[in-house]
Amino acid sequence: MKWIGALLLLSATTWVGFELAKKLNDRPKQIIQLKNALQILEAEILFGQSPIIEACENLSRQLPEPISLLFKGISEDLRKHPGNLYDIWRKNLDSFWPIVSLGVNEKEILRQFGRTLGQHDFTQQQKHIHLALTHLDRELQEAHDYQFRYSKMVKTLGFLTGLLVVLLLI
Amino acid sequence: MLGDASVLFQIAGIGIIVAMIHTILKQMGKEEYAQFASLVGFIIVLIFVINGISDLFQQIKSVFLFQG
Numbered sequence: 001m002k003w004i005g006a007l008l009l010l011s012a013t014t015w016v017g018f019e020l021a022k023k024l025n026d027r028p029k030q031i032i033q034l035k036n037a038l039q040i041l042e043a044e045i046l047f048g049q050s051p052i053i054e055a056c057e058n059l060s061r062q063l064p065e066p067i068s069l070l071f072k073g074i075s076e077d078l079r080k081h082p083g084n085l086y087d088i089w090r091k092n093l094d095s096f097w098p099i100v101s102l103g104v105n106e107k108e109i110l111r112q113f114g115r116t117l118g119q120h121d122f123t124q125q126q127k128h129i130h131l132a133l134t135h136l137d138r139e140l141q142e143a144h145d146y147q148f149r150y151s152k153m154v155k156t157l158g159f160l161t162g163l164l165v166v167l168l169l170i
Numbered sequence: 171m172l173g174d175a176s177v178l179f180q181i182a183g184i185g186i187i188v189a190m191i192h193t194i195l196k197q198m199g200k201e202e203y204a205q206f207a208s209l210v211g212f213i214i215v216l217i218f219v220i221n222g223i224s225d226l227f228q229q230i231k232s233v234f235l236f237q238g
Contacts, residue, residue: 149198
Protein backbone atom coordinates (compact mmCIF):
# COMPACT_ATOMS: atom_id res chain seq x y z
CA MET A 1 0.00 0.00 0.00
CA LYS A 2 2.76 2.37 0.97
CA TRP A 3 4.64 1.64 -2.23
CA ILE A 4 1.57 2.19 -4.38
CA GLY A 5 1.12 5.62 -2.82
CA ALA A 6 4.79 6.44 -3.34
CA LEU A 7 4.55 5.40 -6.98
CA LEU A 8 1.43 7.50 -7.50
CA LEU A 9 3.07 10.57 -5.98
CA LEU A 10 6.20 10.08 -8.04
CA SER A 11 4.27 9.70 -11.28
CA ALA A 12 2.15 12.76 -10.47
CA THR A 13 5.11 15.08 -9.96
CA THR A 14 6.88 13.65 -13.00
CA TRP A 15 3.76 14.30 -15.02
CA VAL A 16 3.64 17.90 -13.80
CA GLY A 17 7.24 18.32 -14.90
CA PHE A 18 6.51 16.91 -18.35
CA GLU A 19 3.44 19.09 -18.69
CA LEU A 20 5.45 22.22 -17.94
CA ALA A 21 8.11 21.11 -20.41
CA LYS A 22 5.41 20.57 -23.03
CA LYS A 23 4.21 24.12 -22.49
CA LEU A 24 7.76 25.37 -23.02
CA ASN A 25 8.14 23.23 -26.14
CA ASP A 26 4.80 24.27 -27.62
CA ARG A 27 5.39 28.00 -27.35
CA PRO A 28 7.83 28.39 -30.31
CA LYS A 29 5.68 26.13 -32.48
CA GLN A 30 2.60 28.19 -31.80
CA ILE A 31 4.43 31.46 -32.40
CA ILE A 32 5.47 30.10 -35.81
CA GLN A 33 1.86 29.19 -36.50
CA LEU A 34 0.81 32.70 -35.52
CA LYS A 35 3.36 34.13 -37.93
CA ASN A 36 1.98 31.90 -40.68
CA ALA A 37 -1.49 33.14 -39.82
CA LEU A 38 -0.43 36.77 -40.18
CA GLN A 39 1.26 36.04 -43.50
CA ILE A 40 -1.85 34.32 -44.84
CA LEU A 41 -3.92 37.23 -43.57
CA GLU A 42 -1.64 39.62 -45.45
CA ALA A 43 -2.14 37.64 -48.64
CA GLU A 44 -5.89 37.60 -48.09
CA ILE A 45 -5.99 41.35 -47.61
CA LEU A 46 -3.57 42.36 -50.38
CA PHE A 47 -4.28 39.85 -53.13
CA GLY A 48 -7.66 38.35 -52.28
CA GLN A 49 -9.05 41.69 -51.08
CA SER A 50 -11.56 39.67 -49.12
CA PRO A 51 -13.56 41.11 -46.22
CA ILE A 52 -12.39 40.24 -42.74
CA ILE A 53 -15.09 37.61 -42.13
CA GLU A 54 -14.09 35.59 -45.18
CA ALA A 55 -10.40 36.10 -44.47
CA CYS A 56 -10.86 34.74 -40.94
CA GLU A 57 -12.84 31.79 -42.23
CA ASN A 58 -10.12 30.95 -44.75
CA LEU A 59 -7.52 31.27 -42.01
CA SER A 60 -9.42 28.93 -39.70
CA ARG A 61 -9.60 26.37 -42.48
CA GLN A 62 -5.93 26.57 -43.40
CA LEU A 63 -4.27 26.68 -40.00
CA PRO A 64 -3.64 23.80 -37.58
CA GLU A 65 -5.78 23.20 -34.52
CA PRO A 66 -5.09 25.57 -31.62
CA ILE A 67 -4.50 28.73 -33.66
CA SER A 68 -7.42 28.17 -36.01
CA LEU A 69 -9.89 28.38 -33.11
CA LEU A 70 -9.10 32.09 -32.65
CA PHE A 71 -10.03 32.98 -36.22
CA LYS A 72 -12.99 30.64 -36.21
CA GLY A 73 -14.32 32.38 -33.11
CA ILE A 74 -13.79 35.82 -34.63
CA SER A 75 -15.54 34.99 -37.89
CA GLU A 76 -18.47 33.38 -36.07
CA ASP A 77 -18.83 36.35 -33.72
CA LEU A 78 -18.71 38.76 -36.64
CA ARG A 79 -21.41 36.81 -38.44
CA LYS A 80 -23.69 36.60 -35.40
CA HIS A 81 -23.57 40.21 -34.25
CA PRO A 82 -21.51 42.51 -36.42
CA GLY A 83 -20.05 45.30 -34.32
CA ASN A 84 -16.77 46.88 -33.49
CA LEU A 85 -14.03 44.60 -34.84
CA TYR A 86 -11.58 45.54 -32.10
CA ASP A 87 -14.02 44.58 -29.32
CA ILE A 88 -14.68 41.20 -30.92
CA TRP A 89 -10.97 40.67 -31.54
CA ARG A 90 -10.12 41.43 -27.92
CA LYS A 91 -12.93 39.29 -26.51
CA ASN A 92 -11.84 36.33 -28.63
CA LEU A 93 -8.22 36.80 -27.63
CA ASP A 94 -9.24 36.69 -23.97
CA SER A 95 -11.22 33.48 -24.36
CA PHE A 96 -8.60 31.94 -26.65
CA TRP A 97 -5.55 32.55 -24.50
CA PRO A 98 -5.96 29.93 -21.75
CA ILE A 99 -5.93 27.05 -24.24
CA VAL A 100 -2.56 27.88 -25.82
CA SER A 101 0.98 27.97 -24.42
CA LEU A 102 1.71 31.53 -25.50
CA GLY A 103 2.80 34.27 -23.14
CA VAL A 104 1.41 37.70 -22.34
CA ASN A 105 3.80 39.46 -24.76
CA GLU A 106 2.33 37.68 -27.76
CA LYS A 107 -1.14 38.54 -26.54
CA GLU A 108 -0.22 42.20 -26.30
CA ILE A 109 1.29 42.14 -29.81
CA LEU A 110 -1.85 40.57 -31.22
CA ARG A 111 -4.10 42.97 -29.31
CA GLN A 112 -2.28 45.99 -30.67
CA PHE A 113 -2.34 44.47 -34.13
CA GLY A 114 -6.09 43.96 -33.85
CA ARG A 115 -6.57 47.63 -33.12
CA THR A 116 -5.02 48.55 -36.46
CA LEU A 117 -6.99 45.96 -38.40
CA GLY A 118 -9.40 47.53 -40.83
CA GLN A 119 -8.42 51.11 -40.03
CA HIS A 120 -5.96 51.76 -42.86
CA ASP A 121 -5.42 51.33 -46.57
CA PHE A 122 -3.49 48.43 -48.10
CA THR A 123 0.04 49.71 -47.72
CA GLN A 124 -0.48 50.92 -44.17
CA GLN A 125 -2.11 47.63 -43.24
CA GLN A 126 0.80 45.76 -44.77
CA LYS A 127 3.21 47.80 -42.69
CA HIS A 128 1.27 46.98 -39.53
CA ILE A 129 1.33 43.28 -40.37
CA HIS A 130 5.07 43.42 -40.90
CA LEU A 131 5.49 45.22 -37.61
CA ALA A 132 3.56 42.50 -35.79
CA LEU A 133 5.65 39.87 -37.60
CA THR A 134 8.85 41.55 -36.44
CA HIS A 135 7.63 41.59 -32.86
CA LEU A 136 6.66 37.93 -33.12
CA ASP A 137 10.13 37.12 -34.49
CA ARG A 138 11.67 38.62 -31.40
CA GLU A 139 9.35 36.62 -29.16
CA LEU A 140 10.16 33.49 -31.14
CA GLN A 141 13.84 33.89 -30.43
CA GLU A 142 13.16 34.35 -26.75
CA ALA A 143 10.87 31.32 -26.71
CA HIS A 144 13.54 29.19 -28.39
CA ASP A 145 16.03 30.35 -25.82
CA TYR A 146 13.69 29.44 -22.96
CA GLN A 147 12.93 26.07 -24.50
CA PHE A 148 16.59 25.28 -24.90
CA ARG A 149 17.46 26.25 -21.36
CA TYR A 150 14.56 25.10 -19.24
CA SER A 151 12.60 22.24 -20.79
CA LYS A 152 15.07 19.54 -19.74
CA MET A 153 15.57 21.10 -16.33
CA VAL A 154 11.82 21.16 -15.62
CA LYS A 155 11.46 17.47 -16.44
CA THR A 156 14.33 16.44 -14.18
CA LEU A 157 13.19 18.71 -11.38
CA GLY A 158 9.68 17.25 -11.43
CA PHE A 159 11.04 13.75 -11.00
CA LEU A 160 13.52 14.74 -8.30
CA THR A 161 10.92 16.67 -6.31
CA GLY A 162 8.68 13.61 -6.34
CA LEU A 163 11.56 11.46 -5.11
CA LEU A 164 12.28 13.94 -2.33
CA VAL A 165 8.67 14.05 -1.13
CA VAL A 166 8.46 10.25 -1.20
CA LEU A 167 11.61 10.01 0.90
CA LEU A 168 10.23 12.54 3.36
CA LEU A 169 6.95 10.70 3.81
CA ILE A 170 8.30 7.15 3.97
CA MET B 171 16.68 2.94 19.85
CA LEU B 172 19.97 2.25 18.16
CA GLY B 173 18.56 -0.49 15.99
CA ASP B 174 16.38 1.91 14.06
CA ALA B 175 18.82 2.97 11.38
CA SER B 176 16.23 3.78 8.72
CA VAL B 177 16.30 7.47 9.63
CA LEU B 178 19.96 7.52 8.67
CA PHE B 179 19.18 6.15 5.23
CA GLN B 180 16.34 8.63 4.88
CA ILE B 181 18.63 11.56 5.67
CA ALA B 182 21.25 10.20 3.27
CA GLY B 183 18.64 9.93 0.50
CA ILE B 184 17.42 13.46 1.11
CA GLY B 185 21.01 14.68 0.97
CA ILE B 186 21.67 12.96 -2.35
CA ILE B 187 18.49 14.26 -3.95
CA VAL B 188 18.97 17.81 -2.70
CA ALA B 189 22.51 17.71 -4.04
CA MET B 190 21.18 16.63 -7.45
CA ILE B 191 18.58 19.41 -7.46
CA HIS B 192 21.30 21.88 -6.52
CA THR B 193 23.55 20.70 -9.34
CA ILE B 194 20.83 20.89 -11.96
CA LEU B 195 19.64 24.33 -10.90
CA LYS B 196 23.21 25.60 -10.85
CA GLN B 197 23.90 24.18 -14.31
CA MET B 198 20.94 26.06 -15.69
CA GLY B 199 22.15 29.34 -14.22
CA LYS B 200 19.64 29.60 -11.39
CA GLU B 201 22.15 30.06 -8.60
CA GLU B 202 19.77 31.68 -6.16
CA TYR B 203 17.20 28.89 -6.50
CA ALA B 204 20.00 26.36 -6.06
CA GLN B 205 21.02 27.98 -2.78
CA PHE B 206 17.41 28.08 -1.68
CA ALA B 207 16.88 24.39 -2.46
CA SER B 208 19.95 23.42 -0.45
CA LEU B 209 18.75 25.56 2.43
CA VAL B 210 15.33 23.90 2.41
CA GLY B 211 16.97 20.46 2.34
CA PHE B 212 19.19 21.42 5.23
CA ILE B 213 16.25 22.65 7.29
CA ILE B 214 14.28 19.45 6.64
CA VAL B 215 17.21 17.32 7.75
CA LEU B 216 17.68 19.59 10.76
CA ILE B 217 14.09 18.94 11.85
CA PHE B 218 14.71 15.19 11.70
CA VAL B 219 17.89 15.50 13.70
CA ILE B 220 16.23 17.75 16.30
CA ASN B 221 13.55 15.09 16.80
CA GLY B 222 16.21 12.49 17.49
CA ILE B 223 18.15 14.74 19.84
CA SER B 224 15.03 15.68 21.79
CA ASP B 225 14.36 11.96 22.24
CA LEU B 226 17.88 11.59 23.58
CA PHE B 227 17.41 14.45 26.05
CA GLN B 228 14.14 12.98 27.26
CA GLN B 229 15.95 9.71 27.94
CA ILE B 230 18.68 11.51 29.87
CA LYS B 231 16.13 13.42 31.90
CA SER B 232 14.23 10.25 32.74
CA VAL B 233 17.47 8.58 33.83
CA PHE B 234 18.85 11.35 36.03
CA LEU B 235 15.77 13.28 37.21
CA PHE B 236 13.41 10.33 37.72
CA GLN B 237 10.76 11.70 35.39
CA GLY B 238 8.55 10.36 32.60
